[in-house]
Amino acid sequence: xxxxxxxxRIAVTLIAVVTVFTGISFGSHAEDLxxxxxxxxxxxxxxxxxxxxxxxxxxxxxxxxxGDFKEPEDMCIAPDGKLYVADTGNNRIVVLSExxxxxxxxxxxxxxxxxxxxxxxxxxxxxxxxxxxxxADSNNRRIVVxxxxxxxxxxxxxxxxxxxxxxxxxxxxxxxxDYADRVYVIVKNxxxxxLVFESTGEFTGYYGTIEVKISVWExxxxxxxxxxxxxxxxxxxxxxxxxxxxDDDGFIYAxxxxxxxxxxxxxxxxxxxxxxxxxxxxNVGGDLTIGKYGDYGGPSEFTDVVxxxxxxxxxxxxxxxxxxxxxxxxxxxxxxxxxxxxxxxxVKPVAIECVGSNILxxxxxxxxxMIFEETxxxxxxxxxxxxxxxxxxxxxxxxxxxxxxxxxxxxxANTGIGxxxxxxxxxxxxxxxxxxxxxxxxYSIAYKRYRNEILAENLNWIMTLVIVLIVVWIVYKxxxxxxxxxxxxxxxxxxKNKMVKGGHN
Amino acid sequence: xxxxxTKEKWSYAFRTISHPADTYYWIRHQERGSVxxxxxxxxxxxxxxxINRISASFVVNDVDPLTVNTLTELISVLLLFILxxxxxxxxxxxxxxxxxxxxxxxAVGYALVPMIVTxxxxxxxxxxxxxxxxxxxxxxxGVGIAYSVFLxxxxxxxxxNYTLGKTLLVILLTFVAMFxxxxxxxxxxxxxxxxxxxxxxxxxxxxxxx
Numbered sequence: 001x002x003x004x005x006x007x008x009r010i011a012v013t014l015i016a017v018v019t020v021f022t023g024i025s026f027g028s029h030a031e032d033l034x035x036x037x038x039x040x041x042x043x044x045x046x047x048x049x050x051x052x053x054x055x056x057x058x059x060x061x062x063x064x065x066x067g068d069f070k071e072p073e074d075m076c077i078a079p080d081g082k083l084y085v086a087d088t089g090n091n092r093i094v095v096l097s098e099x100x101x102x103x104x105x106x107x108x109x110x111x112x113x114x115x116x117x118x119x120x121x122x123x124x125x126x127x128x129x130x131x132x133x134x135x136a137d138s139n140n141r142r143i144v145v146x147x148x149x150x151x152x153x154x155x156x157x158x159x160x161x162x163x164x165x166x167x168x169x170x171x172x173x174x175x176x177x178d179y180a181d182r183v184y185v186i187v188k189n190x191x192x193x194x195l196v197f198e199s200t201g202e203f204t205g206y207y208g209t210i211e212v213k214i215s216v217w218e219x220x221x222x223x224x225x226x227x228x229x230x231x232x233x234x235x236x237x238x239x240x241x242x243x244x245x246x247d248d249d250g251f252i253y254a255x256x257x258x259x260x261x262x263x264x265x266x267x268x269x270x271x272x273x274x275x276x277x278x279x280x281x282x283n284v285g286g287d288l289t290i291g292k293y294g295d296y297g298g299p300s301e302f303t304d305v306v307x308x309x310x311x312x313x314x315x316x317x318x319x320x321x322x323x324x325x326x327x328x329x330x331x332x333x334x335x336x337x338x339x340x341x342x343x344x345x346x347v348k349p350v351a352i353e354c355v356g357s358n359i360l361x362x363x364x365x366x367x368x369x370m371i372f373e374e375t376x377x378x379x380x381x382x383x384x385x386x387x388x389x390x391x392x393x394x395x396x397x398x399x400x401x402x403x404x405x406x407x408x409x410x411x412x413a414n415t416g417i418g419x420x421x422x423x424x425x426x427x428x429x430x431x432x433x434x435x436x437x438x439x440x441x442x443y444s445i446a447y448k449r450y451r452n453e454i455l456a457e458n459l460n461w462i463m464t465l466v467i468v469l470i471v472v473w474i475v476y477k478x479x480x481x482x483x484x485x486x487x488x489x490x491x492x493x494x495x496k497n498k499m500v501k502g503g504h505n
Numbered sequence: 506x507x508x509x510x511t512k513e514k515w516s517y518a519f520r521t522i523s524h525p526a527d528t529y530y531w532i533r534h535q536e537r538g539s540v541x542x543x544x545x546x547x548x549x550x551x552x553x554x555x556i557n558r559i560s561a562s563f564v565v566n567d568v569d570p571l572t573v574n575t576l577t578e579l580i581s582v583l584l585l586f587i588l589x590x591x592x593x594x595x596x597x598x599x600x601x602x603x604x605x606x607x608x609x610x611x612a613v614g615y616a617l618v619p620m621i622v623t624x625x626x627x628x629x630x631x632x633x634x635x636x637x638x639x640x641x642x643x644x645x646x647g648v649g650i651a652y653s654v655f656l657x658x659x660x661x662x663x664x665x666n667y668t669l670g671k672t673l674l675v676i677l678l679t680f681v682a683m684f685x686x687x688x689x690x691x692x693x694x695x696x697x698x699x700x701x702x703x704x705x706x707x708x709x710x711x712x713x714x715x
Contacts, residue, residue, distance in 0.1 A: 043569050440564055444636035447564075451633070 034345050035322075035338030041411060042438035044281065044288045049407050052325070052334035052378030053359055055344030059100050060368040061087070066094045066103035069367040074136075074174060074351045078127040078148065081355065085362075085369070086125040086135070091118060093125060093135060100360075100371065107133075110144065110152050119144070124186075128177035136172035136185065143172055143183065143197075156183055159195060159203030174243055178250045186244055186254075191237045193272070194244065194254060207272040208254060210238040243304030243316070243351070251275070253305045253313055261285040261299025265315050265326075279330035280438075286317050286324050296320065308354045310386035316352040316361060321345060323352065323359065323372075327385045331412055334381065336372070337361070344370065357382070377406050384416060394420050411437045422446050427453060514539040518546075521615045525656050529663035532615075533608050540607050543614025550617040551575075551582040553624040557646075562631040565639045589613065592682035593661065596675055602665030612660030616653050623649025 037051040061069035070089025077083055081098040092108035109118045120139030127133055132153060135144045142157035159170060171188040178184070181199035184207065193206035214236055222230060243255040252268040264285040267276040278284055286300025300317040302324075307313045311328025321339035326332055338345045348365040357379065359372040374382065384399040397420040403413040415437030421430035422442060427450035434443040455462075517537045520528045532538035555575040558568045590613060594606045604612070627645045634642055662672040 435563060438563070440636050444564060448635045451635075 033336075034340055034342035035336060037334065037336045039332060039334060039410075040281070040288050041409065042280065046289060047409060049334060049410070050377040051336060051375055052381060053323075053336045053372040053374055056358070056371045056373040058343060058366075058368045058370045059096065060366075061094065061103075064094070064096055064101065064103040066096075066106055069094070071364050072350070072362055072367060072369075073123040073364060074125050075353050075360065075362050075369065076126045077353050077355050079129060079131060083353070083355070083360070083369075084125050084127055084133065086122045088121050088123055088138075091121060093119075093122060093133070100355075100369070105150075107146070107150050110146055110150060112152050112155070117144075124172060124174040126176045128181060129179050130181060132177075132181075134175050134177055134183065136175040138171050138173060138188075141170045141172070143175055143185065154201060156185075156197050156201045159197070161203050161205070163192075163205065164203075174241075176244045176246050176252070178246045178252070180250070184244055184246070184252055186241045189240075191240060194241055194252070194268075208241070208252065208266060208268040208274065209272070210241075210256060210266075212236045212238050242302060245305050245307045245313075247307040247313075248309070253307050255302035255305040255315055257301050258285050258299060261287070261290065264300055264302035264317075265305050265313070277328060277330045279326075279332065284326055284330050286315065286322070287320070300324070303350060304352045306352045306354050306359075310382075310389040312382065312385060312389075314352060314354065314359060316349050318349050321349055323361065328389055333385065333412070334378065344372070346370065377403065380406070381412070384413075388416065394423055396420065409436075411439075413437075415439045415442070418442060418446070422449075509539045509541045513537065514542060518542050518615055519618070521656060521660070522618055525659040526663055529612060529660045532611055533604065533664050538608065538611035538615070540610050540614075543611045546614045546617045546621065547583060547586050548579070549621050550624075551579040553621050553628075554578060554582065557624045557628045561628050561642075562634065564634060564636050565631050565642045586613065588683055588686060589679065592686060593675070593679045596678045596682050597665050600665075600671070600675060600678075602667065602675070604661075604664030608664040609661070612664050613657055616656035616660050619652040619656065620649045623652075 033051055033054060037049050038046050039049050041047050061067050066087075067090075069085065069087045072085050073088040074086040075083055082104060083096040083100055085094040085096065087094050090108075092106055094103055095105040095107070096102065097104050109116050111117070119135065119137050121137075122135050123138040124136030125134070127148070131148050133146045133148055135146070137144050142155050144155055145153040147153055157170060159168070169189070172185045173188055174186040176184050183197040183199075183201075185195045185197065187195050190206075191210075193209040196204045196207045198204055218236075222233070225233065239257045239259070241254045241256050245253045247253060247267075250270060253265060254268060255265045256263075258264050262283055262285045263276070263278075265276065266274045269275045276284060281288070286302065290299060291297035296319075298319065300315075300322070301319040302315045303318040304316045305313055308325075312325060312333070314323050314325040316323055316337075321337050322335050323337040324332060324335055337349075339347065341347065346361060346363040346366065348363060349361050350364040351362040353360045353362075357374045359374075361370045361372070362368075363370060380399050380403045384396040384403065387393070387396040387399070393416070397417055400413040400416040400420075403410050404417070407413070414433045418430045418433030418437055418439065419442055421427075421433060422445065427446045430446040431443060431450060434446055514537065517528055517532060518539070521532075528537075552575070555573055555578045558566070558573045558578075559570045559575075590606065590609045593609050593613075594604075596602075597604060597609075623645050627642055627649070630645060631642050658669075658672060658676070661667070661676065662669060665672075665675070667675065
């Protein structure tokens with residue numbers, strides 16, 4: 001009997017110990033995720049956060065009934081909600097239904113001038129606001145424009161201009177179209193920028209050229225080197241654009257590789273100038289703390305970007321398979337995703353899209369599209385940031401409070417609440433939250449108002465005190481000072497006399 | 506012990522602020538200085554430096570309070586102080602300086618007083634500033650540092666009976682000497698380490714074979 005008792009107790013203890021050490025917890029969502037969800041605080045430390053997005057299944061060619069995808073490279077959501085997949089390896093475009101479960105249509109050829117034409121490794125696809133399908137037909141060196149039903153509209157190819165060098169090879173990789181049907185094309189080995197075509201198909205020029213940065217040190221070495229040496233040295237060429245998207249105002253979001261890890265995405269205005277806003281840390285380049293060496297080290301490499309409305313955009317990092325989401329002010333909102341083979345992780349992520357509140361990521365090696373759905377945490381942040389974008393900061397306070405319940409050190413939430421209190425006139429609370437949010441600018445505003453408040457409240461007795469002190473000083477000077485001085489002198493004399501007397505003794 | 510902390514010695518410690526040249530002269534020639542008081546000032550300086558880093562208002566202070574370790578800062582300030590004094594002493598010995606090591610320690614230690622005062626004032630003042638008034642905070646700190654450097658300069662000049670130009674040269678050479686001392690120490694530590702390793706491996710060899 002006793003032995004049995006002992007055995008049970010040991011078993012129970014063992015289970016308890018195992019539970020504690022393996023961290024098995026029940027009903028917790030984040031623990032089941034195959035990736036880390038985190039953010040960076042003001043001091044650029046990694047802070048674990050709840051997951052903003054969790055995997056919610058995936059779509060393969062097989063599951064949709066279109067037959068397996070083969071190295072798909074791009075996808076695009078049409079205005080009607082259908083998903084267009086550039087199934088590069090199979091030379092076709094696959095259209096999936098709104099719920100992404102079924103294949104609606106397969107476009108593998110089109111009729112031009114009564115002649116049947118096929119695609120050659122289409123690497124980019126885009127549906128314009130006017131419901132026309134733009135396909136970057138890479139190996140055929142052209143962009144094919146079709147109606148959504150598959151009928152031929154036009155072809156954009158063979159750009160002619162003085163600025164293009166002789167024998168320019170037009171291999172389009174990614175394509176996007178703005179509201180005026182201007183076509184923006186990322187072309188292989190075109191380091192000068194994005195190629196822009198008018199709606200007529202006429203080439204207008206390069207757009208959003210990235211300037212080359214040469215450090216003083218490199219300049220110094222080039223100065224020292226001889227002509228032959230210089231010829232053998234590595235060329236300073238700008239980084240390439242990798243992915244492209246267009247927002248509602250016709251601004252282009254374009255991701256690029258940045259070897260410094262500072263700016264992996266650009267927001268280009270119609271003139272082609274970068275107008276992206278950077279946050280407090282001046283970084284829109286993904287991970288801040290990174291290892292230097294190995295496959296997993298080095299700065300994030302953004303391979304695609306998607307504009308998600310209300311100033312929010314997400315970038316896909318192919319180096320570590322993470323998705324970084326920023327708001328209009330350049331604040332990093334949340335990070336999720338990772339490399340791996342579990343559901344929710346990728347081997348070779350190539351494209352990102354957003355449909356409703358979901359985020360889709362295309363994996364070119366898995367031949368699948370991963371679906372992520374937002375959690376309550378993600379939803380709260382998205383909505384609150386959206387309200388801020390619209391200027392309804394006070395309405396967002398409730399949402400930020402809920403974010404704090406889930407993630408109590410969230411600096412964005414603290415700043416948001418602080419700003420709301422500031423507008424409401426509660427300066428003390430505003431100061432408290434703005435300090436937690438590490439926002440010096442707004443803290444200073446709140447503090448100044450608070451200081452004025454305190455001064456105004458207490459001015460009465462402060463002034464009274466000052467006046468009383470002045471009066472006391474004048475009275476003392478006029479009537480008592482001489483007397484006090486005399487008294488002190490008398491005492492000193494007394495002391496001296498005593499000393500003298502003591503000396504005699 | 507008592508002779509180091511007489512009223513006169515304290516008063517001379519604070520008179521350096523208002524009459525640096527004069528006071529340093531008397532400290533050198535009439536034994537009015539006190540090495541323990543100088544070390545108290547170094548200690549106080551280190552403490553006020555750490556306090557400033559920890560609790561100056563976040564409006565003007567970008568230091569993560571978690572990264573501040575008062576004890577390590579105290580040790581490094583003390584080591585730097587001693588290193589500077591010894592380097593200065595070894596240089597001035599060769600350059601006809603009249604000061605003894607104890608004079609140098611006193612001079613440099615007393616020179617820290619303005620920094621002790623302004624760092625603490627700055628810490629308190631920073632609690633009452635907004636961002637655009639931060640310039641005043643930096644002015645307070647800057648004045649303190651500048652005045653301390655000035656005092657140290659005058660002190661070293663008076664202690665060794667140098668001209669200003671020679672003092673500046675000596676201070677430059679002092680920094681060179683500091684680097685040399687650090688280099689020699691590192692070299693020494695490394696060599697000792699290798700010797701220890703050598704004997705340890707002999708010991709291990711003996712143990713494993715025996």
